[in-house]
Amino acid sequence: MLYFGVVLGFGMRKIIFFILLASSVFAAEWAVVASSSFKPNSLTQKQIKDIFLKKKSYIDSQEVFPVNLSANEKGRMSFEDKILSMDRAELGGYWVSQHYQGITPPITQKSQAGVKAFLKSVKGAIGYVEKIHLEADMKVLYEF
């Protein structure tokens, strides 16, 4: 009985461990954020994509200013994959064609601290940070 209890206990611990591991792997780790004064309470993936591709500069009556992490920062690739649904080559081609139209890519910040500082200083700014770096005065608009 004790043997089965030990085996069951060990098995259960393993199951719980794997559940926790899986949830940490698959759970959203990043959040698209803005300052708390940002009017919309949430955005759809398409709205965020349009903002970061500079197709939209307003959401409802809120003017928006996207800020990206630098190209080699972690999170940027995930953002491009999950939100923009574009690979680097596609995105490069897109911005080349926008250059002809006189439209530049979003400004970039080298770190998440830089993104957070930008959000605080520019009204309507929207960026993305790891959820562990969320602060009280930030509004989460989308998780990925």
Added chain:
Amino acid sequence: MKKYIFACSCCCSLLFGYEPGEGIELANSLKVGGYITAKYESGKDTSVGMLDDIAFIAYGNIGSHTRYLFEMENVGRYSHNFSNGKVSQTGAFRPERAVIDHSFSSHLNLSIGKMITPVGYWNQTPINVLRDTTSSPLVATNIFPKLITGAQLYGDAPHVEDVEYTVAAQSSRDLDEKYNNFMIDRFFGLGAKYTINDDHEIKAYAGSFRERVTLIKRNFTHLAYKFEKNEWQILSEAAYSTIDASNSKNTTAGGGFVQSRYKINSKNYAIARYEYYFDAHENEKQHLAVVGYNYRPIYPVSFKAEYQLSSTPDRSRFLCSISALF
């Protein structure tokens, strides 16, 4: 060639933080760039090589809601006809675009100046390097003016999701009509774009314009559809135009094209296009089948080759080009 392009890119990156094809930022509100095209064309009676296009663009923001764009272009810089040995050159850079754009809200944006006519998809990217083929479909170049000098209002349609509108008007001479396909002094048009989902879009446009010298009035309607998913892009446009020449009988022109593009990988694209075009005014009717290949070692550099098989045998031709955006 790859090494040369790579070396140039590295030098510019070190000097200006330059990304190929994305211009150089000279100041906070001033970015400059340009493009260049060389092409070769060989048909039944002609064999011509030319440095076709050199252009410089400058753009930037004036405050957070206003931006400007200025483009100077030199078309037909150098041309050598190998059939008769004739060489021609033009040295003049002329204003291709000069536009100020102000955003009031998502529903209301205003552009004033000389700008690309907001019709269809093909006309929005009229430079070689951004196109899939060296040639342009006849229906995208012969039905409406590619540029207008006037004002355009555009934005998201109020109360209708995923629909954008545009209204454009001109009531003066072109800022510089030399490189426009029609010399016009009147234009009015309105259009809409509906984004069905991430993959499908449609556009509709109706317009009217007057040719300045002949006073011929043309009314046109235009429909465009774009599908893009994974490796495939399907682009189709159709237009119909009535030509009201006061000193002769009224006639019509129109046609359409369907083009499919297959992305083999990020550098190689295969293109096939079918076109139909008629112009009763010019007594012309033509079917065209185009097969082409586009190689982009990096996206802003394009090597293209295509063959056009025309129902008018004299017009079948081979074209190739090298173009770059910088």
